[in-house]
Amino acid sequence: MSSSQSFLRDGSLNDAYDLPPGDAGGVGRAVSVSELNGHLKAVVEATFPPLWVAGEVTDVTRPRSGHLYFTLKDDDSQIRAIMWRSVVSRLPFKLENGQSLLCFGGLEIYTVRGTYQLVVRKAQPQGVGALQQAFEKLKARLHSEGLFAAERKRPLPKHPRRIAIVTSPSGAAIHDFLVAARRNMLSAEIFVIPAQVQGAGAAETIRRGLQAAAMIRPKLDAVIVARGGGSLEDLWCFNEEPVVRAIAECPVPTVSAVGHEIDVTLADLAADVRALTPTDAATKVFPDRDGITQRVDHLDRRLQRAMQLTMELRRQKLEALERHPMFKRPMEIVHLRSRLMDELEMRARQAMDRQMERARHRLANSAAQLSALSPLKTLARGYSVTLNQSGQAVTHVDQVTDQQQVETIVVGGRFSSVVTSVIPDEPRFGRGDSAE
Missing domain, CATH: 3.40.50.261 (Succinyl-CoA synthetase domains)
Known part of the structure; x- marks a missing residue:
């Protein structure tokens, strides 16, 4: 019988290391953690041949090495599993959390951490686990x-x-x-x-x-x-x-x-x-605090530059106003404006006089034209105007009859008369005309 089997059977190391009876608990020859894990590794890996294990996949991890680490679990327990890169490359499907999986492999004690895991050599899906469903x-x-x-x-x-x-x-x-x-x-x-x-x-x-x-x-x-x-x-x-x-x-x-x-x-x-x-x-x-701080600093610098530029522009405008004659010799501008007003007044008066003179001439011409066309001028030359009883001017002999009362306007007044006879003009014949 091996020392590892004796250790597992009796729960002591007396058989493995032939400790004397007086050395209670094996204190004289304590094993290290590495030795203990080594014994467990030898016993477990020799006791359990490769086998199929069914469970639901969870905690899948894919490091850069290409190996695959995951956990197989059921309703009451779980076991860690590892699949080497060479096995992963041959898998016809992608391993995902929640899959129900059949895994074939052997148990292995990882002595560095004192844990055991299933080294998977083959795997085939069974469907989706209850939680994933x-x-x-x-x-x-x-x-x-x-x-x-x-x-x-x-x-x-x-x-x-x-x-x-x-x-x-x-x-x-x-x-x-x-x-x-x-x-x-x-x-x-x-x-x-x-x-x-x-x-x-x-x-x-x-x-x-x-x-x-x-x-x-x-x-x-x-x-x-x-x-x-x-x-x-x-x-x-x-x-x-x-x-x-x-x-x-x-x-x-x-x-x-x-x-x-x-x-x-x-x-x-x-x-x-x-x-x-x-x-x-x-x-x-x-x-990001640093980003905000930098932005605030940038905005602060822009504000400072804008304020300085605005102040400089205002200063230049103020200096220009200070140099303006209005502020240096204010009364000179008043006098200049006063003289300009006087000149404008004189020009306005002259313009008004010229307009009045032109209007006076136009009025005189119009009066002369009206006077020339006035009937009174015609009367002054010995003509008269005869009006019928309706006050209408008689312009043709056919407009009066015998015993009709008419009124005649002459220079100096008018008088009334009664028509005693109406004598039409004799017809006149032009050159080439003839009378029957």
């Missing part, structure tokens, strides 16, 4: 209700003054967030609302934390829900419907900073902004 079903239902719609997303304020973070006050998430916030924010109030972020009852504490944040007055600028990374089970409370609806209905813009970059929860989809980590949440909520 529940995740996809709830995701589809909430998506159909519009809880994840892009048009519902609200922007974060550029310069928040009051924010709250719902998380475990003793976790690494709050520490990472506060460290990053201290580097970025200029001045803001941060309220830490305690909540359980894992395990039974966690969803209810998160929901109450969001409700408490909505009731804080004055109103907050943003609410952050945060925790560090973990397996699908660890983050499951952020996939529960009460938490997702509380985030979607929160009156304050929300930020989900749950897990790491590869972890996507329903809380991430419902929140207004998704942050990859609590540190990333601080950089998204708070603007």
